Amino acid sequence: MKVLLADDEKTITITLSDAIRSKGHQVMVVYDGLSAIKALEEEDFDCVLLDLKMPGQDGMETLRQIKQIKPETSVIIITGYGTVDTAVDALKHGAYDYVQKPFYNEEILLILERIEKYIVLRDEYRGIRESLETIPQYGRIIGKSPRMVEVYQLIEKVAASDCNVLIEGESGTGKEIVAETIHEKSQRRNYSLIKMSCSVMPETLIESELFGYEKGAFTGALTQKKGRFELADKGTVFIDDIDDMSPTTQMKFLRVLQEHSFERVGGTQTIQVDIRVIAATKKNLITLIKQNLFREDLFYRLNVVNIKLPPLRERIADIPLLLEHFIKKYSNEKKYEITSDTLMALSNYLWPGNVRELENAIERAITMTGESNVLKKEDLLKSPLTSIQEKDIFALDKYLAHVEAEYLRKIFAHTKGDKNEICRLLNISRKTLWTKLKQYSIE
Ligand SMILES: Nc1ncnc2c1ncn2[C@@H]1O[C@H](COP(=O)(O)OP(=O)(O)OP(=O)(O)O)[C@@H](O)[C@H]1O
Numbered sequence: 001m002k003v004l005l006a007d008d009e010k011t012i013t014i015t016l017s018d019a020i021r022s023k024g025h026q027v028m029v030v031y032d033g034l035s036a037i038k039a040l041e042e043e044d045f046d047c048v049l050l051d052l053k054m055p056g057q058d059g060m061e062t063l064r065q066i067k068q069i070k071p072e073t074s075v076i077i078i079t080g081y082g083t084v085d086t087a088v089d090a091l092k093h094g095a096y097d098y099v100q101k102p103f104y105n106e107e108i109l110l111i112l113e114r115i116e117k118y119i120v121l122r123d124e125y126r127g128i129r130e131s132l133e134t135i136p137q138y139g140r141i142i143g144k145s146p147r148m149v150e151v152y153q154l155i156e157k158v159a160a161s162d163c164n165v166l167i168e169g170e171s172g173t174g175k176e177i178v179a180e181t182i183h184e185k186s187q188r189r190n191y192s193l194i195k196m197s198c199s200v201m202p203e204t205l206i207e208s209e210l211f212g213y214e215k216g217a218f219t220g221a222l223t224q225k226k227g228r229f230e231l232a233d234k235g236t237v238f239i240d241d242i243d244d245m246s247p248t249t250q251m252k253f254l255r256v257l258q259e260h261s262f263e264r265v266g267g268t269q270t271i272q273v274d275i276r277v278i279a280a281t282k283k284n285l286i287t288l289i290k291q292n293l294f295r296e297d298l299f300y301r302l303n304v305v306n307i308k309l310p311p312l313r314e315r316i317a318d319i320p321l322l323l324e325h326f327i328k329k330y331s332n333e334k335k336y337e338i339t340s341d342t343l344m345a346l347s348n349y350l351w352p353g354n355v356r357e358l359e360n361a362i363e364r365a366i367t368m369t370g371e372s373n374v375l376k377k378e379d380l381l382k383s384p385l386t387s388i389q390e391k392d393i394f395a396l397d398k399y400l401a402h403v404e405a406e407y408l409r410k411i412f413a414h415t416k417g418d419k420n421e422i423c424r425l426l427n428i429s430r431k432t433l434w435t436k437l438k439q440y441s442i443e
């Protein structure tokens with residue numbers, strides 16, 4: 001990014017600009033507000049770091065002018081200690097964020113990282129809106145980030161071969177859609193893709209589902225039933241949540257992979273099948289092997305090719321494509337807009353539920369929006385707990401102090417500074433009050 005640093009304290013500008021450059025950004029330094037405006041008139045910057053107290057023009061006025069001539073530029077305010085009110089005022093006037101002196105350079109580098117993410121998302125979003133091309137996709141899989149392109153190349157290779165595949169990825173990253181794509185592109189596409197999840201089901205049920213059973217194998221087995229391996233003959237079997245498979249089933253499953261044969265539950269006849277297995281897991285199987293919860297030999301049989309699906313937060317450049325795709329899917333032809341403020345929130349969100357969560361968010365937001373054609377941030381990112389931003393995470397003591405200071409200021413204003421009244425209301429001693437007012441610079 002191109003960063004403009006406006007601060008009259010030389011020591012700050014030297015160490016801070018070094019720190020910013022070390023992250024690969026370009027930095028230009030100016031020492032007063034007017035020079036900052038002049039620099040912005042001459043060239044574009046992605047971000048301005050603006051000290052509010054500089055000689056000459058007032059910092060708020062400088063901020064106002066920046067927002068007027070270059071509204072797209074993100075402005076980070078640098079304020080003196082104990083001037084939170086001014087900082088909040090600056091946020092209202094369009095500043096992106098603020099830091100208080102004295103600050104650690106890392107605080108600013110973190111904010112720059114967030115701005116950079118937002119810029120990636122915003123540019124991508126614009127690109128998509130401006131081009132009339134259809135959304136690029138691989139089969140039914142959306143995404144063009146390098147990590148996804150690698151996945152496509154792997155799918156391509158795997159589809160041409162007949163080996164087993166292990167797909168790893170967090171919840172909602174697209175493991176199932178990848179398995180389907182492999183099957184659809186493979187030689188086996190004219191035969192069945194049979195799916196089976198190992199989660200939540202008891203071991204005996206999983207076995208009778210996978211291997212089938214003979215009449216009378218157990219109470220309730222009134223007729224013979226074919227298992228999924230048999231049904232998938234010449235096709236593909238997708239075993240989801242393989243990490244949940246019990247040790248006995250793992251052993252029987254290993255035999256299927258090694259010898260392509262098995263017996264139905266309660267049966268003696270050996271059945272031969274020709275299947276390709278695609279397994280999926282949210283957990284790291286190597287860790288489970290070390291804990292003796294997963295068979296190493298089974299792991300190597302499955303992991304002939306390994307496809308790792310990146311979480312959404314590591315490929316945020318794909319978010320705009322997915323947004324457009326899901327809006328199309330749920331909107332009934334209606335066009336929707338997303339404001340830059342919302343894009344900013346989406347770019348900083350961690351997406352624990354990945355693509356599935358994004359899809360649900362869009363469906364929900366479209367329902368909530370009603371007549372309007374602007375998708376609202378609150379509808380997209382509903383839960384404040386999961387949408388907590390990194391910048392909102394402090395150590396507990398810092399957080400409590402923050403809440404305490406805010407509450408004290410409120411009470412202070414409410415009582416017009418009547419210390420007797422404050423002590424009475426808060427049930428604290430004069431001494432405690434005095435210490436706290438001093439600590440938080442409340443006067
Ligand atoms: N890259 C993608 N492009 C389009 N749709 C996607 C993509 N990834 C996931 N989806 C959609 O998101 C939803 C979740 O995907 P999928 O079921 O494949 O995830 P998963 O990894 O199997 O999740 P889980 O581990 O929770 O079972 C599905 O509706 C799927 O179609």
Ligand SMILES: [Mg+2]
Nearest residue numbers: 172175176240
């Ligand atoms: Mg799944």
